[in-house]
Amino acid sequence: MKKDLKKEEDHVIDGHSCCPIKDLLARIGDKWSMLVIVTLARAKDHRLRFNEMMREVNGISQRMLATTLRYLERDGIVNRHLYPEVPPRVEYTLTERGLGLLVPVKALVAWIESEWPDIEKSRQKYDEKKSPDKI
Numbered sequence: 001m002k003k004d005l006k007k008e009e010d011h012v013i014d015g016h017s018c019c020p021i022k023d024l025l026a027r028i029g030d031k032w033s034m035l036v037i038v039t040l041a042r043a044k045d046h047r048l049r050f051n052e053m054m055r056e057v058n059g060i061s062q063r064m065l066a067t068t069l070r071y072l073e074r075d076g077i078v079n080r081h082l083y084p085e086v087p088p089r090v091e092y093t094l095t096e097r098g099l100g101l102l103v104p105v106k107a108l109v110a111w112i113e114s115e116w117p118d119i120e121k122s123r124q125k126y127d128e129k130k131s132p133d134k135i
Contacts (some may be wrong), residue, residue: 027075032060032068034105037077037094041102046094053092077101 027033039056040046048056054065069092072078077098083089094102112119 024075027071028077028101030068032057032064033072035060036065036068036072037098037101037105040078040092040094040098046099047091049089049091072098 028037035057036053039053040048043052043056050065050069053069054060054062057065060068069078069080073080073092075097076095079093079095081091081093083091
């Protein structure tokens, strides 16, 4: 059983240095994408207008939000819907792919929550070893 798991892990991790997986992992792992996805996931009907998102994603600039949404739309994670009104109204929603992405994201968050006390201890231990007073 362990041997099969090892082969599967190798397959998942190895050989992805020059392929689209690297690009997509970089995209969803950047500073803002996951916050935008989670913000849309929490919204009613997974739908928000641009300015609503600006208020919800603390610290993001207008330009960075627009760029992030454009990339997520390109990857099929977010849909942009422009209503033919004056002034124009634009809403963003999570696609089925975006909703599917929430499954591993929730698993990752659960892992972080369960490991967080030990991670904090590891950080503290590391920082104490690297402290200038210890040199």
